[in-house]
Amino acid sequence: MTVYMVERDLKGISMEALGDAQKAAISKAAEMTSNGTDISYLRSTFAPEDGRCMCLFDAASDVDVKRLNDDAGLPYHRIVPALDLAP
Template sequence: MQTYLVERSLPGISMDQLSAAQQRAIQTAGEMSAQGTPVRYVRSTFVPDSGQCMCLFEGSSAEDVKRLNEKAAIPFDRVVEAMDLRPAS
């Protein structure tokens, strides 16, 4: 699976709303995977001052990740392939 970055602009979103969106992403990813479209929510980074939110997903295609976000009713600006670079342990 590839890693995809989902960019969002969510000015004014409350932490409760953000948490609910995260739960919808996780639930929708589970449903899609169970139905044969492997996709996984990895994590998000949120910048409260600007409302910018960047979410990482793993999936087979950007289209699958877009479809997940549309099904979960989470607005997004774009979905792009990315590299999740982690330091060596």
């Protein structure tokens, strides 16, 4: 499994809509996992001043991460492999 970072521009999003997007990512990851595609939503960091959002997923491929975000209707600019440096 590899950690992937999904970069998003969510300028102007409400906190309610941001929470709904997070719930959609979590739900879609659970659905995909139950259907045989191992993928996990890890966490997000959001900078409200400029709307940048970085979401981390643990998955076998960037294709799986792309499919999750597309199926959940979540906008993104790019998906890249990343290092999760949490202690």
